[in-house]
Amino acid sequence: MDEIIRKSGESAADVVAFLEIVKRSMEPLQKRIAVIEGGINRFYAVERRGVGVLNTVHGKFWQFSFAIDDQWEKYSVIVKAKLDLETFIPIFSQKDRLILRTDSGCETGQVFGDQTCECYEQLKLAMQTIAEVGQGMIINIPRQDGRGMGLTFKLATLWIQDALKVHTVESAGLLAPGGVIDVRTYSGVICILKFFEVPPSCIINLATNNPEKVGVFSENGYVVAKDFVPIVIEPNEHTVNHLRAKEEYLNHQGLIKKNGE
DSSP: OHHHHHHHTOOHHHHHHHHHHHHHHTSOEEEEEEEEETTEEEEEEEEEEEEEEEEETTEEEEEEEEEESSSSOEEEEEEESEEOTTTOOEEOSOTTEEEEEEEEOOIIIIITOOTTOOHHHHHHHHHHHHHHHTOEEEEEETTOTTTTTOHHHHHHHHHHHHHHOOOHHHHHHHHSGGGOOOOOOOHHHHHHHHHTTOOTTSEEEEBOSOGGGSHHHHHTTOOBOSSOBOOOOOOOTTTHHHHHHHHHHHOOOSTTGGGTO
């Protein structure tokens, strides 16, 4: 302990007190939270399982690990804000407006570097944008690979794209039951906002190109700013056709036009 005290520059009492705070952060805390989505009102068990600090190229963020009893189960949340060390709830300096990005899982792109999507670059840009503003939140839903269809489905679509030279919407449509290629839900995002006690009076600045994500916020009393925070990545030879397809068929906004195409 003496060596730890020397390295930290803190007093023995402060080190002991800090370790008690960290130990408390490891204790699961569960809340029961009501959310409306698609007109259906449901209660969810929302459990915070851990809190820690990330030192990134865009500065420090808090990372939270959550479990929610929906089909996605795991949520990873990174926050740029101060932290209440009693409740482990973020303290946002700007109370009336919050930049928020919902980030669906993309193991192929964000972990292994597949170049046919821009998910890795979008995540980095969202972090950079939040760092520049000074506060904000990213909610990552790891199991929403393939627009919620799952990693098995996503891998199959990548194989089809590579072999048949088709775009992301075409490949998904060839495999999706009934032609439905996006089954993501966002109740868990509202659960986390409510867990963190973000009030409906706080205007949500969505960092997205997908207007379909707005509905669940409105259903739960949150106001979403009309102008989205753009998360637009310069197309490359691997992504340009997929981005055009997202604009044409999925109503995503500005993916190509804002890059001068």
